[in-house]
Amino acid sequence: MDTTPPASTGEPRPRDAEATRRALLRAARGRFTVLGYDRTTTRDVANDAGVNLMLINRYFGGKQGLFQAVVAASPDPLAEDDSSPGDIVDDFLDGLRPDAWPEFGSHPMLLLLRDSSVDKEIQDLRALAMDKAVARIIASGRPEPGGAASEPGPETRLRAQLVLALFSGVVALRSMAPVEPLASVEADDLRSALDDAIDALIGSPLQSRRSAAGKETGAEHRRST
Amino acid sequence: MDTTPPASTGEPRPRDAEATRRALLRAARGRFTVLGYDRTTTRDVANDAGVNLMLINRYFGGKQGLFQAVVAASPDPLAEDDSSPGDIVDDFLDGLRPDAWPEFGSHPMLLLLRDSSVDKEIQDLRALAMDKAVARIIASGRPEPGGAASEPGPETRLRAQLVLALFSGVVALRSMAPVEPLASVEADDLRSALDDAIDALIGSPLQSRRSAAGKETGAEHRRST
Amino acid sequence: MDTTPPASTGEPRPRDAEATRRALLRAARGRFTVLGYDRTTTRDVANDAGVNLMLINRYFGGKQGLFQAVVAASPDPLAEDDSSPGDIVDDFLDGLRPDAWPEFGSHPMLLLLRDSSVDKEIQDLRALAMDKAVARIIASGRPEPGGAASEPGPETRLRAQLVLALFSGVVALRSMAPVEPLASVEADDLRSALDDAIDALIGSPLQSRRSAAGKETGAEHRRST
Amino acid sequence: MDTTPPASTGEPRPRDAEATRRALLRAARGRFTVLGYDRTTTRDVANDAGVNLMLINRYFGGKQGLFQAVVAASPDPLAEDDSSPGDIVDDFLDGLRPDAWPEFGSHPMLLLLRDSSVDKEIQDLRALAMDKAVARIIASGRPEPGGAASEPGPETRLRAQLVLALFSGVVALRSMAPVEPLASVEADDLRSALDDAIDALIGSPLQSRRSAAGKETGAEHRRST
DNA sequence: AATGAATGAGCTTTCATTCAT
DNA sequence: GATGAATGAAAGCTCATTCAT
Numbered sequence: 001m002d003t004t005p006p007a008s009t010g011e012p013r014p015r016d017a018e019a020t021r022r023a024l025l026r027a028a029r030g031r032f033t034v035l036g037y038d039r040t041t042t043r044d045v046a047n048d049a050g051v052n053l054m055l056i057n058r059y060f061g062g063k064q065g066l067f068q069a070v071v072a073a074s075p076d077p078l079a080e081d082d083s084s085p086g087d088i089v090d091d092f093l094d095g096l097r098p099d100a101w102p103e104f105g106s107h108p109m110l111l112l113l114r115d116s117s118v119d120k121e122i123q124d125l126r127a128l129a130m131d132k133a134v135a136r137i138i139a140s141g142r143p144e145p146g147g148a149a150s151e152p153g154p155e156t157r158l159r160a161q162l163v164l165a166l167f168s169g170v171v172a173l174r175s176m177a178p179v180e181p182l183a184s185v186e187a188d189d190l191r192s193a194l195d196d197a198i199d200a201l202i203g204s205p206l207q208s209r210r211s212a213a214g215k216e217t218g219a220e221h222r223r224s225t
Numbered sequence: 226m227d228t229t230p231p232a233s234t235g236e237p238r239p240r241d242a243e244a245t246r247r248a249l250l251r252a253a254r255g256r257f258t259v260l261g262y263d264r265t266t267t268r269d270v271a272n273d274a275g276v277n278l279m280l281i282n283r284y285f286g287g288k289q290g291l292f293q294a295v296v297a298a299s300p301d302p303l304a305e306d307d308s309s310p311g312d313i314v315d316d317f318l319d320g321l322r323p324d325a326w327p328e329f330g331s332h333p334m335l336l337l338l339r340d341s342s343v344d345k346e347i348q349d350l351r352a353l354a355m356d357k358a359v360a361r362i363i364a365s366g367r368p369e370p371g372g373a374a375s376e377p378g379p380e381t382r383l384r385a386q387l388v389l390a391l392f393s394g395v396v397a398l399r400s401m402a403p404v405e406p407l408a409s410v411e412a413d414d415l416r417s418a419l420d421d422a423i424d425a426l427i428g429s430p431l432q433s434r435r436s437a438a439g440k441e442t443g444a445e446h447r448r449s450t
Numbered sequence: 451m452d453t454t455p456p457a458s459t460g461e462p463r464p465r466d467a468e469a470t471r472r473a474l475l476r477a478a479r480g481r482f483t484v485l486g487y488d489r490t491t492t493r494d495v496a497n498d499a500g501v502n503l504m505l506i507n508r509y510f511g512g513k514q515g516l517f518q519a520v521v522a523a524s525p526d527p528l529a530e531d532d533s534s535p536g537d538i539v540d541d542f543l544d545g546l547r548p549d550a551w552p553e554f555g556s557h558p559m560l561l562l563l564r565d566s567s568v569d570k571e572i573q574d575l576r577a578l579a580m581d582k583a584v585a586r587i588i589a590s591g592r593p594e595p596g597g598a599a600s601e602p603g604p605e606t607r608l609r610a611q612l613v614l615a616l617f618s619g620v621v622a623l624r625s626m627a628p629v630e631p632l633a634s635v636e637a638d639d640l641r642s643a644l645d646d647a648i649d650a651l652i653g654s655p656l657q658s659r660r661s662a663a664g665k666e667t668g669a670e671h672r673r674s675t
Numbered sequence: 676m677d678t679t680p681p682a683s684t685g686e687p688r689p690r691d692a693e694a695t696r697r698a699l700l701r702a703a704r705g706r707f708t709v710l711g712y713d714r715t716t717t718r719d720v721a722n723d724a725g726v727n728l729m730l731i732n733r734y735f736g737g738k739q740g741l742f743q744a745v746v747a748a749s750p751d752p753l754a755e756d757d758s759s760p761g762d763i764v765d766d767f768l769d770g771l772r773p774d775a776w777p778e779f780g781s782h783p784m785l786l787l788l789r790d791s792s793v794d795k796e797i798q799d800l801r802a803l804a805m806d807k808a809v810a811r812i813i814a815s816g817r818p819e820p821g822g823a824a825s826e827p828g829p830e831t832r833l834r835a836q837l838v839l840a841l842f843s844g845v846v847a848l849r850s851m852a853p854v855e856p857l858a859s860v861e862a863d864d865l866r867s868a869l870d871d872a873i874d875a876l877i878g879s880p881l882q883s884r885r886s887a888a889g890k891e892t893g894a895e896h897r898r899s900t
Numbered sequence: 901a902a903t904g905a906a907t908g909a910g911c912t913t914t915c916a917t918t919c920a921t
Numbered sequence: 922g923a924t925g926a927a928t929g930a931a932a933g934c935t936c937a938t939t940c941a942t
Contacts, residue, residue: 017926035342038263042912052928057913114339116402130404154406159418161398161407166387166422168402169394173386177341177393179355181379182386193384193426197391200425201418242901267937277903279938288937467905485792488713492933502907507934564789566852580854604856609868611848611857616837616872618852619844623836627791627843629805631829632836643834643876647841650875651868692922717916727924729917738916 021059023049026105028070033106037067037115064119071125074108075101078136078167088140089194092167096174096187109171133167134160137202159201166197246284248274251330253295258331262292262340289344296350299333300326303361303392313365314419317392321399321412334396358392359385362427384426391422471509473499476555478520483556487517487565514569521575524558525551528586528617538590539644542617546624546637559621580614587613587652609651616647696734698724701780703745708781712742712790739794746800749783750776753811753842763815764869767842771849771862784846808842809835812877834876841872 027048031040042063046053060066081091094100095107112126137160170190173179182190252273256265267288271278285291303316319325320332337351362385395415398404407415477498481490492513496503510516531541544550545557562576587610620640624633632640702723706715717738721728735741753766769775770782787801812835845865848854857865 020926036261036263038261039342041910043910052926053912054914054928055926058926063912113397113402126402127404130398130402134404155418158406158410158414161404162391162395162415162418162422164404165394165398165407166391167394168397169390169392170387172338172393172397173355173390177338177351177355179352179359179386179389182383182390185383189383190387193380193387196425197387197422200421266935279903282938283902470905486711486713488711489792491931493931502905503933504907504935505905508905513933563847563852576852577854580848580852584854605868608856608860608864611854612841612845612865612868612872614854615844615848615857616841617844618847619840619842620837622788622843622847623805623840627788627801627805629802629809629836629839631833632840635833639833640837643830643837646875647837647872650871716914729924730922732917733923 017059020049020051020055023051024056024059024066025070025073028066029074029111030105032067032070032115033108033110037118042066067115067118068121068125071111071122071129074111074129075104076132076136077107077109077112077129077171078133080136088137088163089191089198092170092194093187093191096170096190107171107175109168110175113168113172113176130164133164137163156202163198163201166194166201170194242284245274245276245280248276249281249284249291250295250298251328253291254299254336255330257292257295257340258329258333258335262343267291289347292340292343293346293350296336296347296354299336299354300329301354301357301361302332302334302337302396303358305361313362313388314416314423317395317419318412318416321395321415332396332400334393335400338393338397338401355389358389362388381427388423388426391419391426395419467509470499470501470505473501474506474509474516475520475523478516479524479561480555482517482520482565483558483560487568492516517565517568518571518575521561521572521579524561524579525554526582526586527557527559527562527579527621528583530586538587538613539641539648542620542644543637543641546620546640557621557625559618560625563618563622563626583614583617584610606652613648613651616644616651620644692734695724695726695730698726699731699734699741700745700748701778703741704749704786705780707742707745707790708779708783708785712793717741739797742790742793743796743800746786746797746804749786749804750779751807751811752782752784752787752804752846753808755811763812763838764866764873767845767869768862768866771845771865782846782850784843785850788843788847788851805839808839812838831877838873838876841869841876845869 024045027045028040030048031045042056043053045066046056056062056066060069077095078088078091079095081094095109101107108129112129116123116126134157138156170182174183178184249270252270253265255273256270267281268278270291271281281287281291285294302320303313304320305316320334326332333354337354341348341351359382363381395407399408403409474495477495478490480498481495490513492506493503495516496506506513506516510519527545528538528541529545531544545559551557558579562579566573566576584607588606620632623629628634699720702720703715705723706720715738717731718728720741721731731737731741735744752770753763754770755766770784776782783804787804791798791801809832813831845857849858853859
């Protein structure tokens with residue numbers, strides 16, 4: 001299920017099976033993320049990709065295999081951005097921008113939320129991706145009060161999962177079940193509120209987060225301390 | 226396309242049409258919330274309800290009508306509990322307990338999150354229910370700094386929707402795409418963290434919320450300011 | 451899988467599901483016996499029967515179920531004719547005539563020979579029918595030398611199965627893989643030779659068989675006695 | 676539509692085309708005889724042979740051509756054994772042994788019985804092979820009463836075909852539609868009964884056959900004359 | 901009013917085959 | 922000559938729905 005192309009060698013590949021594979025994956029991503037598994041038909045995917053229907057079977061073994069490949073190839077929903085290392089909210093907001101996920105077309109979290117029951121292997125992939133995101137959240141948060149960053153306690157883990165829940169909900173309420181104005185506002189407009197919430201849930205590395213720009217706008221909403 | 230039943234008029238119903246309707250709705254709720262729209266077959270619903278398949282068409286005009294009726298009949302996901310009026314977290318947690326929604330079988334938010342694109346009318350119903358939940362959240366929060374509770378500002382509305390996003394995410398990550406341990410913990414174990422987050426997002430009515438029991442356990446996680 | 455109609459009541463049956471069932475079975479028999487399982491398409495069967503394709507699924511659960519039903523409804527290939535009780539050759543030859551199996555359309559042995567590997571249940575049905583035919587052959591033969599007709603010895607059983615093999619071969623070489631002139635001769639023209647062979651294999655009840663008409667024509671072919 | 680290979684000409688074959696051809700034929704034989712024409716897929720044959728799928732088209736013009744080649748290359752089902760010349764039962768029984776047809780893998784009669792309707796050319800090939808077998812049977816039998824061995828009379832031909840029918844039936848009931856114990860007994864255990872039947876059908880060359888070993892065991896089953 | 905027979909559309913998958921490299 | 926990509930046709934099956942009784 002490796003979807004990495006063999007690097008763009010200058011040769012014009014035999015009849016470009018790899019390009020076909022990519023086209024299918026790309027088309028499938030769009031359909032699966034927007035319509036979900038059931039409403040996505042292999043015919044439509046093949047049409048979108050401009051290739052023959054049969055090649056889905058040839059390359060992915062069928063609809064399920066195609067879905068698995070899409071899930072497996074989905075990027076980390078909380079991909080760390082090099083420009084703002086460490087800040088989880090920044091990275092999440094980056095993923096919310098219209099030009100995010102240029103290769104993927106749609107927020108990868110949608111794939112993880114929807115159609116989780118298609119397949120056992122899909123469930124495992126989803127669980128893996130979720131755990132990875134949770135780990136990322138924990139790593140970005142304030143270190144445990146005790147100090148040692150070794151193993152996060154259960155409460156920390158739970159709170160990190162609540163952060164993931166919040167992020168998931170935002171994605172869901174912006175894409176799957178749009179709620180206005182949440183669905184239409186700029187990503188940056190969510191920063192202060194999200195910062196408040198995440199701070200409240202898992203705290204923040206005292207310097208790195210607070211030093212980021214423009215987070216005080218929502219301060220007056222926070223409870224008086 | 227009007228699928229509204231004759232309602233409980235005083236007329237002497239033919240056989241027990243209302244009971245049949247209810248049985249169908251009940252069966253459909255279970256299937257729709259757990260399996261989603263597409264994986265739910267009318268035959269299974271009819272079988273579960275123990276009635277003839279045709280009655281779905283008769284009473285609801287078809288599968289879509291049945292789904293609409295289920296959505297329309299779904300209770301408010303943030304139904305206000307009389308015992309703890311005003312506290313939104315309490316009400317949300319109540320809805321998370323296994324014995325909640327005895328008449329509905331599953332958390333009504335699932336219906337709103339899933340299959341939102343089935344139908345235009347469904348989208349409207351969903352938007353309505355969502356707005357209602359948001360209003361409930363706003364009402365439960367701290368009054369606007371300015372004072373007058375009249376119309377909430379856009380920022381307030383957005384923050385309330387983030388609270389809804391958090392709630393939605395929790396429901397999703399507990400049911401649709403289970404993430405452990407979040408999916409399995411008792412509802413009460415989420416209280417302190419949720420309290421922190423909601424406080425951070427929309428503040429809290431200073432008295433009513435803080436006076437509720439057992440919210441200090443997670444305090445050490447909050448950022449020391 | 452009971453295929454017996456509820457007797458031809460005078461009522462014009464609701465929309466005649468039974469007639470549809472029969473039409474499907476009839477059409478399927480023809481296709482299955484002539485073309486075999488694989489070359490028979492459900493579409494063709496439905497067309498032949500003049501009914502909708504779906505009803506195959508409705509009534510028989512699918513192609514395999516239809517095939518099973520056909521096999522289950524196939525008459526005994528060595529059905530005992532009342533007019534000539536006891537004589538196995540007569541009954542076999544009767545089954546070879548063009549007007550035989552009016553309800554079935556084709557020799558039922560074809561169904562047992564072909565496509566025996568479709569299904570475990572099919573195999574069982576075939577084995578059952580075969581055993582029945584063998585028992586019929588044994589019963590028609592000369593009693594065991596020892597006298598008691600109780601249980602046939604293994605050698606007797608084997609020889610009876612060779613008789614069945616001969617019959618099967620005749621049917622096969624007349625229908626499945628026609629060999630001329632065997633495929634085209636009248637059934638009666640096979641009598642003397644078959645009589646000789648069956649006599650040689652399992653003997654004959656001395657009176658009943660020899661007293662049948664016209665069996666001496668082939669005598670000069672038999673080994674000098 | 677000529678599928679005949681370049682045959683073993685003295686030319687220096689390109690790679691080892693002939694070996695590839697043989698490998699394909701070998702693989703196809705196994706599949707066709709066991710599974711029949713329809714259940715045999717070209718892909719499986721190519722895989723079994725370890726060659727590229729396209730070569731089936733190249734060398735045989737397609738699936739049908741491959742099947743034709745297999746039928747054309749199938750050995751005589753009643754191949755004469757040098758050690759026991761003349762005795763047809765011996766030769767038939769030899770063909771029933773597990774180690775028979777080492778090059779072919781399965782009894783060639785199966786190919787002639789099954790899938791007879793695939794193709795007109797197949798039918799011709801089959802008819803040819805059948806006629807050859809019948810001629811072999813006639814030749815092995817007792818000479819015509821009249822004396823001159825020139826042309827067999829129609830009755831003789833018919834009886835020889837019944838012998839072929841018996842043989843075919845035995846093969847069928849041992850392989851295609853197994854009937855126990857016939858399917859499992861040793862070939863030699865069928866000798867006496869088959870001898871009796873063949874004798875009764877076409878007589879026996881008075882010396883050659885009766886002098887063969889162990890044929891009296893089943894004599895008591897024959898009718899006392 | 902209610903039952904069940906009948907229907908058409910659509911989906912996934914399989915297969916043999918042809919087309920380029 | 923040989924490889925693998927690509928293709929079109931067709932099959933079985935499921936589903937929601939409509940039609941009669």
